[in-house]
Amino acid sequence: MSAQYSFTEIEKKWQAAWENSKLYSVQIDPSKPKYYALDMFPYPSGSGLHVGHPLGYIASDIVSRYKRLNGFNVLHPMGYDAFGLPAEQYAIQTGQHPSVTTEQNIKRFREQLNIMGFSYDWDRQVKTCDPNYYQFTQRIFALFFNHWYNKSAQKAEPLSTLEAHFSANGSADHNAHGGKITEFSAQDWQGFSPVQKHNILNQFRLAFIDETTVNWCEAMGTVLANEEVINGLSERGGYPVIRKKMKQWSLRITAYADRLIEGLERIQWSDAIKEIQKNWIGRSQGAEIDFVVRGTLKTLKVFTTRPDTIFGATFMVVAPELENLKEYCSDALWPAVQEYANKAKNRSEIDRMADTTKTGVFTGLEAINPFTGEPIPIWVSDYVLANYGTGVIMAVPAHDDRDFAFAKAFNLSIIPVIKPANTELELPLTESFSAKDGICFNSGFLDGLTVKEAIQAAITKVEKAGWGQAKVNYKLREAGFGRQRYWGEPFPITYDSQGIPQLENQLPVELPQVESYKPSGNGESPLSAVSDWVNTAQGKRETDTMPGWAGSSWYFLRYTDPNNSEVFASKEALQYWQQVDLYVGGSEHATGHLLYSRFWTKFLFDLGYISWDEPFKRLVNQGMIMGEDGQKMSKRWGNVVNPDDVCAQYGADTLRMYEMFLGPLTDSKPWNTNGIEGVSRFFGKFWRLFYDGENWAVSTEKASNEELKILHKTIKKVTEDIESMSFNTSVSAFMVATNELGTLKCRKREILEPLLILLAPFAPHIAEELWHQLGNKESIHIANWPQYNASFLVENSFNYPISINGKTRAQMEFELTASEDEIKQAVLNHEMVIKWMEGKPLKKFILVKGRIVNVVV
RNA sequence: GCUCGGGUGGCGGAAUAGGUAGACGCGCAGGACUUAAAAUCCUGUUUUCAGUAAUGAGAGUACGGGUUCGAUUCCCGUCCCGAGCACCA
Numbered sequence: 051m052s053a054q055y056s057f058t059e060i061e062k063k064w065q066a067a068w069e070n071s072k073l074y075s076v077q078i079d080p081s082k083p084k085y086y087a088l089d090m091f092p093y094p095s096g097s098g099l100h101v102g103h104p105l106g107y108i109a110s111d112i113v114s115r116y117k118r119l120n121g122f123n124v125l126h127p128m129g130y131d132a133f134g135l136p137a138e139q140y141a142i143q144t145g146q147h148p149s150v151t152t153e154q155n156i157k158r159f160r161e162q163l164n165i166m167g168f169s170y171d172w173d174r175q176v177k178t179c180d181p182n183y184y185q186f187t188q189r190i191f192a193l194f195f196n197h198w199y200n201k202s203a204q205k206a207e208p209l210s211t212l213e214a215h216f217s218a219n220g221s222a223d224h225n226a227h228g229g230k231i232t233e234f235s236a237q238d239w240q241g242f243s244p245v246q247k248h249n250i251l252n253q254f255r256l257a258f259i260d261e262t263t264v265n266w267c268e269a270m271g272t273v274l275a276n277e278e279v280i281n282g283l284s285e286r287g288g289y290p291v292i293r294k295k296m297k298q299w300s301l302r303i304t305a306y307a308d309r310l311i312e313g314l315e316r317i318q319w320s321d322a323i324k325e326i327q328k329n330w331i332g333r334s335q336g337a338e339i340d341f342v343v344r345g346t347l348k349t350l351k352v353f354t355t356r357p358d359t360i361f362g363a364t365f366m367v368v369a370p371e372l373e374n375l376k377e378y379c380s381d382a383l384w385p386a387v388q389e390y391a392n393k394a395k396n397r398s399e400i401d402r403m404a405d406t407t408k409t410g411v412f413t414g415l416e417a418i419n420p421f422t423g424e425p426i427p428i429w430v431s432d433y434v435l436a437n438y439g440t441g442v443i444m445a446v447p448a449h450d451d452r453d454f455a456f457a458k459a460f461n462l463s464i465i466p467v468i469k470p471a472n473t474e475l476e477l478p479l480t481e482s483f484s485a486k487d488g489i490c491f492n493s494g495f496l497d498g499l500t501v502k503e504a505i506q507a508a509i510t511k512v513e514k515a516g517w518g519q520a521k522v523n524y525k526l527r528e529a530g531f532g533r534q535r536y537w538g539e540p541f542p543i544t545y546d547s548q549g550i551p552q553l554e555n556q557l558p559v560e561l562p563q564v565e566s567y568k569p570s571g572n573g574e575s576p577l578s579a580v581s582d583w584v585n586t587a588q589g590k591r592e593t594d595t596m597p598g599w600a601g602s603s604w605y606f607l608r609y610t611d612p613n614n615s616e617v618f619a620s621k622e623a624l625q626y627w628q629q630v631d632l633y634v635g636g637s638e639h640a641t642g643h644l645l646y647s648r649f650w651t652k653f654l655f656d657l658g659y660i661s662w663d664e665p666f667k668r669l670v671n672q673g674m675i676m677g678e679d680g681q682k683m684s685k686r687w688g689n690v691v692n693p694d695d696v697c698a699q700y701g702a703d704t705l706r707m708y709e710m711f712l713g714p715l716t717d718s719k720p721w722n723t724n725g726i727e728g729v730s731r732f733f734g735k736f737w738r739l740f741y742d743g744e745n746w747a748v749s750t751e752k753a754s755n756e757e758l759k760i761l762h763k764t765i766k767k768v769t770e771d772i773e774s775m776s777f778n779t780s781v782s783a784f785m786v787a788t789n790e791l792g793t794l795k796c797r798k799r800e801i802l803e804p805l806l807i808l809l810a811p812f813a814p815h816i817a818e819e820l821w822h823q824l825g826n827k828e829s830i831h832i833a834n835w836p837q838y839n840a841s842f843l844v845e846n847s848f849n850y851p852i853s854i855n856g857k858t859r860a861q862m863e864f865e866l867t868a869s870e871d872e873i874k875q876a877v878l879n880h881e882m883v884i885k886w887m888e889g890k891p892l893k894k895f896i897l898v899k900g901r902i903v904n905v906v907v
Numbered sequence: 908g909c910u911c912g913g914g915u916g917g918c919g920g921a922a923u924a925g926g927u928a929g930a931c932g933c934g935c936a937g938g939a940c941u942u943a944a945a946a947u948c949c950u951g952u953u954u955u956c957a958g959u960a961a962u963g964a965g966a967g968u969a970c971g972g973g974u975u976c977g978a979u980u981c982c983c984g985u986c987c988c989g990a991g992c993a994c995c996a
Contacts, residue, residue, distance in 0.1 A: 325911055326991055334995075354996060367996090406994070431994095438995045445996085451908080452994050525995050640991080711932070713920055718989085722919065728932040734947085779921070782931035789931090851927040856977045858927055896976055902926045906976045 053744045055737035057701030061815040065167060073829055074126070074169045078626045082123040086627055087114040088606055088666075090635025090643070091129045091176075093598075094155035095136055099162045100683050101691045101709070101721060102675035106634040108706045109672060109715050109777060111168045113632055115811035116772045118169075119835040125627055126169055127609040129176035130156050134598045135275060138537040141567040148537045148567070152179060165694060167702045167814050169831070174612045178601030179537075183608065185558030186618035187600050188542040190650065191531075192553050193657060194257035195543075199227040199305035206305075206656040212254060227305040229253030248550045256302045256653070259551065262530045266294035271571035273534045292396060296573065298532030298594055299541065303649050307331050307524045309663075310648055318668040320716070326640040332525025337509045338440065339518040341366060341417040344425050348377060350417055353439030353523055356446065357512065358504030360421050361493040362467035363444040364457065366428045367410070370394040371436035378428055380414025387411050387430055394432040408433055408456040419444075420517045421494065421508075431456060439523050447482065454482035467492045468501060529646065531597060536567050536576045538595030546589045554588065561595075602643050603650040606630050606665055624660055633666035636674075644669070670775060673718040675709070680720050691721055703813035704730050710777035710812065729781070733816060736788050736809075739797060740820055748824065753800040758842045760790050761801045765838035768808045777812075784809060799824065804836040845900075852877055854886040854905045862903075870897050877903055 068074065087110045092103065114126040130152075137148035137155075156177065163170070176183055197206040202225045215224055220235035231250055234242075242250070252258045265274040269289035273296070278285045303310075311331055314324045336355035343350060350366060368378055370391040379387045390411045410431030417428055433452055434443050447457035448466040457464050468488040469475045475483060490496040495511075496504045512518045532541075540561055542554040562583040564576050577593040578584060584591045604618070611623035647665045655663035676682060677689025684690065696705045708729040713719040740748055753761070764787040771780035791801065803824060810817035810830045821830035845866065850873075852860040860882040864873050874895050877883055887907050894906040 320912090322911055322990080329910065329992055332992090332995065336996080352996080356996075408994090433994045433996095435995065443996050450996065452996075455994095523995075525992095637990085711919090717913095717920095719919065722933070725919065725933050731947095732932085738947090778919090779931085782921075785931055849927095853927080853977080861927085894976055896926095898926060902977085904926080904976055 053741050053746075055733060055816070057703065057733075057815070058698075060819045061165075061167065061697075061702050064815050064818045065164060068169075068829070068831075071829070072173075073831060074171050075173055076123060076125055076171050078623065079123045080626070082121060084125065084627055085114070085117040085122040085632075086125045086630045087117070087632045088126075088609070088630045088634070089128060090633070090639065091131050091602070091605060092159065093131045093134055093136070094152060094159050096140065096151065096155055097685065098155075098158050099693055101693050101696060101705070102683050104163075104166055104693055104705075105675055105709050105715070106636070106670075106672035107163070107168060108166070108709050109670070109775065110632060110634040111706075112710070112772060112777060112811040113775070114169055115814065115831060116835070118831060119807060119810065119833060121834075124169075125174075125609065126171060127174040127176075127612075128163065128168070128170040128172070129174075129605060129609070130159070130178065131598070131602050131605075132156065132177045132179040133538045133595075133601060135278070135535070135537070138535055138567055141537070145567075147563075149179065162694060165697050165702060166706065169814070174609050176605055176608050176612050178539075178605065181558040181560050182613075182615065183605075184539045184601060186608070187539050187596065187604070188557050188559060189618065190604060190654070191257055191596070191600070192542055194301055194653065195255055195551075195553060197256050197653075197657070198254040199256060199302065201225045201227050201305075204309070206256060206653055209251065209255065213251070216250070226254045228258075228302065244550055245548050256305065257531065258300060258302060259297055260300040260528060260530075261295050262298055262300060262528075263293045264296045264298070264530075265291045266296075266573070267291050270569070271573070272569035273573055275533065298530060299592075300528040301531050301649070303529045303646075304524060304526055306649050306652050307333065307526050309652055310526075310645065313648060313652070313664050317664050317666065319666075320637075320669070320671060323637060323640050323644065323669065323671065326637075327645055330526065330641045330645065333522060334524075335520070335522050337512055337518055338521040339420065339444070339512055341420065341444065343378065343428070344416040344418055346415075350378060350428070350442050351440045351518070352442045352444045353521060354444055356449065356501075356505065357508035358490060358493075358496060358499075358501050359446040359449045359467055360419065360444065360508060361490075361496065362446045362448045362465045363419055363426060364447060364463045364465055365426050365445045366417050367431050367434045367443050367445050367453075367456070368413070368428060369434040369436035369441040370430050370432050372441045375430070378413055378415060379430075383412065383414035387413055390430060397432070408452070408459045410456065410460065412460075420512075420515070427462070429456075429460070437527070438525065448479060449482055449484050451482050451484060454479070465492065471500075529649075531600070532594035533597050534569065534573055534575045534593075535595055536561075536564060538597065539600055540577070540595055541592040543592040544586055544589035545592070551592070552588060554586075559591070599643055599646045603646045604654070606633075606647070607654075607660070618659075629662050629664065630666045631668060633669045634672060635669075637671035670715065672715050673713075675712070676718060676720040678721055678723065683721070691723070696726070700726055700730050701733075701815070703816050704733060707732070707781055707812050711781040713778055715775055715777060732785050732788060733813070735792055736784075737816070737820075739788065739791055739802060740823070742797070746823070747797045748799050748802060749797055750800075751798050753796070753798045755842065757791070757794060757796045757798065757801050760787055760794075760796075761804060762838045762840075762842040763787075764805065765808060765836050766843070769835075769838065772811070781812070784812070806830060807833050807836055848900050850901075850903045852880065852883060852903045852905070854883060855907060856904065859883065859886050866900060873897055873903065877905065 089107050089110050114124045118124045132152050137152050140151055141148045178184060196209050198209055198212045200207045212226055216239040218236055220239055221231055221233045231253055265279045267274050267284045267289050270284060270287065274284055274291060279291050283289060284291055311328060311333060314327060334355050336353060337357045338351055338353050339357065340349040340351050368375065375391060376384060408431060410429050413428045413430055415428045416425040419426055433456065434441065445453035445456065447453040447462065447464040449468055464479060466475050466479060467490060468483060469491055470488050486501055488501050490499050490504045496507055499507060509520050540559045542557055542559045543551050544554060545551055562580050564580055567576055570576060570578055575593045575595060584593060607619050607624065610627040611619035614620055651665040652663045654660050677687060679687065679689050681687050681689060693705060704726060708726045711729055764783050767783040768780045771777065787805065806817045806821050807830060814831065818830050847863055847865050849861050849863045851858045852862055860880055862877060862880060883905060890907040892905065892907060896904040
């Protein structure tokens with residue numbers, strides 16, 4: 051036992067003790083309530099952790115320890131999101147196998163995490179690159195492949211039920227979410243070849259082969275991930291990147307669009323993240339309306355959210371990428387249109403972004419506005435996107451910015467049909483009037499209606515007349531699931547001689563060794579060169595691998611039963627541990643991991659594997675810790691602070707406490723090396739409550755009311771603060787308590803022992819050490835959280851601020867039981883009050899019990 | 908451009924069912940202990956004016972209004988900063 055606070059010794063000793071006794075190892079225990087606290091597992095990068103990384107880990111560790119002390123059975127695991135690009139890029143440069151560098155990095159991460167004293171159950175560690183893990187990622191993919199989405203039942207169902215429907219009824223009333231198939235009868239279906247059947251089923255499988263747009267870098271001969279493209283140029287080398295169509299696997303996330311929006315209402319996430327997800331899904335309500343192409347039998351179908359403006363539609367615009375573009379174009383003008391379409395197709399991302407001026411060509415044809423019967427010209431322009439809505443719009447230049455700019459550029463007519471409620475429009479328009487509140491005019495039967503009413507009226511008319519119907523569109527796209535890379539999960543898919551994909555029945559399909567990690571140059575993954583792996587008895591293997599988010603979309607389920615080799619987790623484990631109660635991590639995953647995890651959870655819920663359909667009940671996004679210079683912490687700026695160094699100099703408890711003290715968890719804030727001294731001094735003072743110089747000084751003397759009051763106000767404050775994750779103010783509560791007890795020279799066990807338990811979640815090592823020095827044999831981390839007793843906090847009098855006309859002029863002490871009249875009499879006779887009233891009559895006397903007195907004259 | 912956050916001392920930040928603004932910490936200044944330093948402890952620290960001082964008076968939570976006995980907190984408008992989306996019809 052040392053009289054000095056020697057954190058190095060203490061922290062090493064207790065970390066070893068906790069590991070040896072498996073203190074944080076957790077098992078299913080139906081006699082206790084469960085709590086599941088999870089950190090977003092890290093990608094084990096080569097540069098290790100900086101002080102920003104543990105911020106969220108410390109917060110979740112405090113909550114985990116707090117819940118454990120409150121009798122919960124706490125699942126608090128950690129693992130590694132271990133597949134990904136950086137390891138592969140490093141392999142390309144050095145030839146080192148990604149599994150080797152990944153293992154090295156994981157070892158380093160584990161060391162760093164251990165130094166900080168987290169209460170992880172390391173027996174539950176998962177690694178997404180481990181075949182024992184990814185065999186289940188492959189199995190879940192297989193489930194997606196074998197299911198379709200039933201729109202009327204609003205859930206995923208086995209493909210066999212859809213096949214049965216086709217076999218019995220053909221394509222009629224199939225209710226499946228997915229592609230546009232031509233109609234067929236039951237007999238047709240029975241006569242279809244395997245390839246024909248595959249082509250149809252592929253349009254409904256939840257994992258399916260899709261034409262998707264990828265980032266193609268011609269100079270490097272490879273497909274690039276979004277994070278490798280910066281401002282339309284490749285991150286390495288700065289070569290131009292274009293969009294290219296490519297066949298690859300996708301997941302049909304759009305089937306879940308509405309449920310992904312609806313589910314947000316049932317979870318405790320920040321409004322910011324909910325808003326980001328809502329915008330990303332981008333649900334918009336409107337109508338699809340058919341416009342007849344003049345002089346033909348063809349129609350152009352448009353999507354609009356503003357059918358109220360249809361009397362102002364003065365032209366149509368078709369996206370240049372539209373497949374049947376030629377049909378909407380006169381023969382004479384086709385060459386010009388085709389030239390424009392080709393140019394648009396090859397336009398690089400950087401051009402598109404730099405240039406927002408409107409370009410386009412006339413197709414030579416006209417469409418008939420069904421409401422006015424007037425012919426309007428059909429144009430082609432790249433400001434209309436082929437993959438949103440129908441790829442065709444009705445342009446209303448008077449009420450849409452983009453249409454207005456286009457009309458100006460090509461001198462097309464502009465007809466206003468909506469005006470503000472109280473004023474007239476100034477004509478001619480100098481910009482579009484796109485506000486969604488206004489009154490219709492120039493619009494036949496819609497005249498005088500508000501925008502809202504007119505939208506409804508127009509849709510009703512469209513549906514009655516058979517020109518179209520109400521329609522909901524989403525910005526959300528199907529999730530591209532293939533990567534032309536090596537370091538990822540192989541697909542459990544082979545293709546037979548006719549090119550039909552089949553599931554492999556032996557899992558895992560393991561990633562083979564390759565000679566080179568370089569991309570093949572033709573857009574295929576390095577796996578395509580491994581011919582004895584590609585060619586199997588069952589057929590040719592898929593050579594793409596899964597994206598980084600495959601393994602991370604379900605890892606929180608695996609922690610409940612990490613070593614199960616039969617199923618991804620047992621029913622029993624899933625039933626006990628259920629949802630993640632608290633999820634802590636960065637907000638940068640809002641439209642990636644956090645959306646995909648919700649999607650996979652809903653899918654597994656539909657299939658009955660789990661009994662809840664939202665993975666993370668409560669989400670907290672920790673802020674970033676900036677460098678001392680206020681910039682983002684990065685090697686590039688030379689402002690990185692390593693937690694190992696901080697722990698070596700000040701100790702892990704000080705690092706933990708200081709990170710919490712910096713400010714609200716969710717805020718971004720700069721690191722300040724000076725500031726840590728304050729926390730370090732706090733631990734010195736705290737230690738000296740137990741030691742008087744060289745001597746152990748804790749006494750068993752009975753505590754005074756004043757001392758008990760300090761303890762109980764701290765219990766109350768710290769408990770409430772942990773519940774609301776307001777850790778910075780609980781740190782200050784500890785400092786206040788320590789200062790006050792120090793002033794009173796209070797060294798009483800009755801006070802200090804409960805105080806240690808309060809401190810244990812924040813500073814587990816020093817708390818454990820002093821706890822044992824007090825003579826306790828069991829760990830402090832399995833003690834009982836102290837309960838605060840309100841009777842110690844009851845005040846019987848209050849020192850009221852007395853204000854005259856809102857300005858504080860005096861202080862007066864009154865019993866809380868004093869009546870208003872008593873107080874009023876005393877206050878009005880107070881000399882300062884008489885002075886400030888200046889003889890004016892009393893207008894009003896306000897007393898807020900226990901708060902304030904205000905005299906109004 | 909649209910959406911969502913947010914503006915409080917030299918700095919990080921406290922305090923919002925409306926009720927003494929600046930808790931706690933850093934930094935800074937002064938002091939005690941010491942031969943000296945480290946460590947520790949004590950005092951002061953929003954700002955302006957008056958006073959040797961205790962103290963007193965005024966201003967003050969981005970800016971301008973409003974509601975109220977009373978506004979950092981609620982409402983309206985403006986400015987600034989940050990984040991997300993971005994030709995989504």
